[in-house]
Amino acid sequence: MSLHFKQLCIAILLWNMSFAQDEAEIKKKKFMPITVFQIGYLVPTAYGSNFLNDALDLSNGYLADYKLYITPKIYVGVQKTFFRANVTNESLVGVYDDSKISHHYAQVGTTIFPLNSKFNILAGGGLGYAYYKNFQSNSKFSDDGFSLMGNVAANYHFNKVVGLFFAVQLSKDFLSINTAKDVDKFLNNATFSTFSFGVQIKIE
Amino acid sequence: MKVKLTILLLCFLYSCEILYEDNERLLFKGEIKDLTNLPLTDIAVEVYATNFSISDFQLENLSRENSFEDINLIGQNVSNEQGVFNVTTISPENEVSTIVVINGANSSAYVATKPSLFYLYENNTVNDKVLYTLPTTILPNKLKFEIVVDRASANNDTLSYSVSYPKVNKIQRFPPDNQQPKLSNFQFNELLPNVQQQRDTIEIVEGDIINFMYTLKNRTIISSGQEQIIPSATNNQYVFTF
Numbered sequence: 338m339s340l341h342f343k344q345l346c347i348a349i350l351l352w353n354m355s356f357a358q359d360e361a362e363i364k365k366k367k368f369m370p371i372t373v374f375q376i377g378y379l380v381p382t383a384y385g386s387n388f389l390n391d392a393l394d395l396s397n398g399y400l401a402d403y404k405l406y407i408t409p410k411i412y413v414g415v416q417k418t419f420f421r422a423n424v425t426n427e428s429l430v431g432v433y434d435d436s437k438i439s440h441h442y443a444q445v446g447t448t449i450f451p452l453n454s455k456f457n458i459l460a461g462g463g464l465g466y467a468y469y470k471n472f473q474s475n476s477k478f479s480d481d482g483f484s485l486m487g488n489v490a491a492n493y494h495f496n497k498v499v500g501l502f503f504a505v506q507l508s509k510d511f512l513s514i515n516t517a518k519d520v521d522k523f524l525n526n527a528t529f530s531t532f533s534f535g536v537q538i539k540i541e
Numbered sequence: 542m543k544v545k546l547t548i549l550l551l552c553f554l555y556s557c558e559i560l561y562e563d564n565e566r567l568l569f570k571g572e573i574k575d576l577t578n579l580p581l582t583d584i585a586v587e588v589y590a591t592n593f594s595i596s597d598f599q600l601e602n603l604s605r606e607n608s609f610e611d612i613n614l615i616g617q618n619v620s621n622e623q624g625v626f627n628v629t630t631i632s633p634e635n636e637v638s639t640i641v642v643i644n645g646a647n648s649s650a651y652v653a654t655k656p657s658l659f660y661l662y663e664n665n666t667v668n669d670k671v672l673y674t675l676p677t678t679i680l681p682n683k684l685k686f687e688i689v690v691d692r693a694s695a696n697n698d699t700l701s702y703s704v705s706y707p708k709v710n711k712i713q714r715f716p717p718d719n720q721q722p723k724l725s726n727f728q729f730n731e732l733l734p735n736v737q738q739q740r741d742t743i744e745i746v747e748g749d750i751i752n753f754m755y756t757l758k759n760r761t762i763i764s765s766g767q768e769q770i771i772p773s774a775t776n777n778q779y780v781f782t783f
Contacts, residue, residue: 431615432617433631477561478561514565515671516567516568516629517567517672519568520568
């Protein structure tokens with residue numbers, strides 16, 4: 338084997354090795370999914386002509402939220418909200434005492450600033466399940482249906498892990514209550530917003 | 542033994558409890574007018590459900606406070622300016638009787654000058670639909686009506702008489718039955734020879750008929766008869782002279 342051929346083989350090997358190093362660096366820089374948990378206090382307000390606004394008095398509740406960032410800007414996740422309501426106008430909804438109202442959403446959204454920013458703004462939406470557990474004396478019954486929501490949130494991180502969040506969310510419930518046509522729309526549609534704030538934890 | 546008794550008691554209590562349908566509300570609609578066909582505003586309408594056959598006494602004493610008897614108020618409203626009412630109720634699942642009470646005596650909006658009216662759905666008839674349209678309800682005025690029995694001369698006859706008339710509060714059953722109205726009043730009196738006059742005041746609804754039956758005796762029956770009286774706002778007294 339001539340000296341020239343040996344030199345050529347070594348050059349090709351070195352060239353290949355340099356490629357392998359670049360690939361490793363790229364792999365190192367590739368985005369890994371990030372998880373964000375939120376727990377917060379929730380203040381609901383109902384709107385429009387529907388049973389939730391006209392016949393129920395809403396109490397404050399809580400929110401639990403899980404987001405998984407699949408890209409630096411896009412997240413998917415789930416959210417649960419819960420609050421109570423007392424019946425204040427029995428002539429509109431029937432005679433019962435109160436309701437426990439919960440929502441479970443599958444959500445998707447995006448951030449405006451890069452994920453590692455101290456301050457960030459998010460916008461998202463979701464489709465979910467609305468569940469109203471109603472109580473009358475010793476009896477209980479329930480109503481359910483699906484729900485749509487859209488939200489805007491802001492968060493501030495003190496460090497890489499812990500932060501605070503504030504969110505405004507608009508939800509619309511489409512319940513499946515079987516009733517007379519005269520009151521169908523009033524009893525089956527509910528529009529409400531929630532203002533929530535709390536703590537969030539980011540796990541990278 | 543105690544455990545068994547407790548379980549039996551719990552089972553019994555559970556069986557008494559009224560259960561409600563998920564995802565269902567009922568609507569009871571109707572109209573309330575007076576005798577001159579004018580709409581009556583702010584008349585209370587309440588809907589109750591029971592899981593047993595309700596008695597007339599319980600019917601006349603319905604109130605939301607008697608829930609321990611498993612008579613539950615499930616909906617309430619008042620008539621609007623057009624006399625129309627819409628009562629949305631939760632939907633009982635195991636009820637036996639459902640009662641719509643118009644102007645119930647224990648309602649906060651009770652109008653004392655008007656009678657109460659009970660629409661009674663029996664034998665679990667409120668289950669197959671969500672809209673119940675009631676017939677137009679006529680609520681006449683309550684009247685105080687005086688019956689005066691007067692001895693014209695100083696005779697020694699004895700007058701036995703009875704007054705029967707429908708009760709102020711009325712029941713209408715669904716499905717309708719052909720029975721005579723259960724709520725009726727009956728009074729029996731005698732005017733002995735030493736009594737000159739007897740006055741009785743009864744409470745009746747305008748338009749109802751009073752049956753006055755009498756027998757005049759003096760050892761043997763001298764005469765007997767029957768009168769039908771229709772009270773009204775201008776006719777609130779009946780005088781029988783013998």
